[in-house]
Amino acid sequence: MLLLTRVVLLSALCAAALGCPRIISRSQWRARTPRSRVPLRTPVPYVIIHHTAGNRCYTQASCSEQVRGIQNYHINKRGWSDIGYNFLIGEDGNVYEGRGWSTRGAHAKNWNSRSLGFSFLGTFTNGVPNAAALNAARSLIQCAVSKGFLSRSYTLKGHRNVSLTSCPGNDLYRVIRQWARFKL
Numbered sequence: 001m002l003l004l005t006r007v008v009l010l011s012a013l014c015a016a017a018l019g020c021p022r023i024i025s026r027s028q029w030r031a032r033t034p035r036s037r038v039p040l041r042t043p044v045p046y047v048i049i050h051h052t053a054g055n056r057c058y059t060q061a062s063c064s065e066q067v068r069g070i071q072n073y074h075i076n077k078r079g080w081s082d083i084g085y086n087f088l089i090g091e092d093g094n095v096y097e098g099r100g101w102s103t104r105g106a107h108a109k110n111w112n113s114r115s116l117g118f119s120f121l122g123t124f125t126n127g128v129p130n131a132a133a134l135n136a137a138r139s140l141i142q143c144a145v146s147k148g149f150l151s152r153s154y155t156l157k158g159h160r161n162v163s164l165t166s167c168p169g170n171d172l173y174r175v176i177r178q179w180a181r182f183k184l
């Protein structure tokens, strides 16, 4: 009985650990302070997948640099309060905290208040993210569900199916179309 309890407890702990990837916090990537924040009402029913359409990165140092550049671009050039995405995913296998779980993003017009926006760092028109990034993204989705920020019956969408854009790139779009809960 005691053994059974331990087995159940251990598998529950493993499932929880498997559900969340390594997340590099804003202070770890040296984010700027957002100008303002609008709370996101969770759980949201949608997760929207993007690519950043910039360079790929394979180390925490270079991905952090990319993320800082995107934040500067979104604040300085787009005039947004902060980096647009909720989270970004690097080919170093890390996830980078953007606006996070509880702040409304600026990543998909008309969808920001009911979705989380996850963006792969890189351009995936020709070529797909590596296994480390794909696994991190899938684990991030499970993490969002297990933490209660994404509805259990969520719908996964590509940015191109909610806005006039080629994002997340032809090749990455072909991959996410095969993922669980993808719908047009």
Ligand SMILES: *[C@@H]1O[C@H](CO)[C@@H](O)[C@H](O)[C@H]1NC(C)=O
Pocket (backbone or CB within 6 Å): 160, 161, 162, 184
């Ligand atoms: C979704 O995107 C694909 C690829 O761009 C396109 O072929 C398809 O028509 C789109 N469908 C809808 C409903 O947006």
Ligand SMILES: [Zn+2]
Pocket (backbone or CB within 6 Å): 049, 050, 051, 107, 159, 165, 167, 168
């Ligand atoms: Zn996009």
